[in-house]
Amino acid sequence: MVGAGKKISYSEVSSHNTPNDCWVIINAKAYNVTNFLSEHPGGDEVLLAAAGMDASDEFEDAGHGSAARLMLDEFYVGEIDQTTSPTKLTKNDPIKQHSNEQRMSTLVTVKLLLYIAPFAILGIASLYSL
Structure with missing residues (x-):
């Protein structure tokens, strides 16, 4: 993983919330999904709705399988610093x-x-x- 060991704050992820710079949090890990927007099977709108936010519940609720979970590795940026968690x-x-x-x-x-x-x-x- 590219960002292994890197700690990222919630506020840093929240600043990446546009179609040209789209990050999401899934299970306390940050992912840069910008280059995946056009390939996402559910459409880019789904990812853009979660841009800069914690999308863990949405990811789990969508029933993503093992293939989707493996794909996350290529978009991994780093671990979320839990001390920066918003309310x-x-x-x-x-x-x-x-x-x-x-x-x-x-x-x-x-x-x-x-x-x-x-x-x-x-x-x-x-x-x-x-």
Whole structure:
């Protein structure tokens, strides 16, 4: 691993939150996923929604298999310095819930568009071919 032994603060990870510089935290480790955005099977929106943040719950909830876990090694930057941890929000915290609701809403919208758009294009094309 490239960054083995390097300690990284939460605030340092949080500054990497753009499509051109995207880091995430998964299970207390920082990963630079910038070059993986276009290859992510769930789309870049999923990673960008978690950019600069702890995405451990989302990663685990998505049911990533051993192949995805092995891929993390190539994006590894370093260990998170737990002493820099921001105040943890609980699942019942309204701020955390709002953030997750926004993420889910965005994800659902994107997935719907991915399925509906081809049918809409086909429908429009068939109208013009008549």
